[in-house]
Amino acid sequence: MNIGEKVKNLRNERGMTLKQLSEATGLSTGFLSQFERGITTIAVEHLSNIADLFKVKINYFFEEEPEIEPIVRGYDQPVIHKLNNMIYKQLSRTPQDKQIAPKMIEIMPHEKRELPTTYPHQGEEFVYVLEGILTLVIEKETYQLYPGDSAHYFSTIDHNWDNQTSNVVKFIVVHSPNDY
Missing domain, CATH: 1.10.260.40 (lambda repressor-like DNA-binding domains)
Known part of the structure; x- marks a missing residue:
């Protein structure tokens, strides 16, 4: 610059x-x-x-800006926030200047076993399950996604996800537009 x-x-x-x-x-x-x-x-x-x-x-x-490496190592994924029983990890070194901001989310097991409240927001969303069984609610349909499963949908429809099991669920989510 x-x-x-x-x-x-x-x-x-x-x-x-x-x-x-x-x-x-x-x-x-x-x-x-x-x-x-x-x-x-x-x-x-x-x-x-x-x-x-x-x-x-x-x-x-006159200071040189350090070159930011585009790689995020598995051991160096910053936790961007914790919300209830979820841990959000950033998978992009510089999401603020990009169109998308991929995150890995870990949902811990919890006592509550009712379906989550759904809500819409701008854009579209992609999820890819890495571990566990993710419960995905899109409008009035409920889906169980297993490791290797994915879903891609417009975020403008009511949706949400949760862990309805007694094991940790890990998945990747990518929103567009970037909600960093």
Whole structure:
């Protein structure tokens, strides 16, 4: 990422327009637009003013961003959250800039043996069972998915999944659009 792109990211993160940045720095919007797109360079004193404006040190613009490896090792899957009897693990190193965010979900056995409440949301969903028996409810139909089974459906219809057994259920889920 070049210096102009870093300025643009800071500006966007703070909800600032090019015009507002122009007014705060005394630089024209045309110049700032070209700078953010990497078409022109900027004098150090102007970059220093921008750094002060965004409350970052000037070396922020010159630091190399570490290359993020696209691989997630099995022993290094970050837990993104725990909800009731479910553990959600992230299977993508950088899902925030992608169209999908694959997750592995582990559902622990639990006492409650009634079917889960179904609900719709935007997009579509894909599940693939790795271990155990996943109970999948789509509208009024209930399915038992075994290891190796998968399902792909529009998320806009009522659906939900659960573990109705006394063993752990592990499965992969991919949502589109990304709900990271």
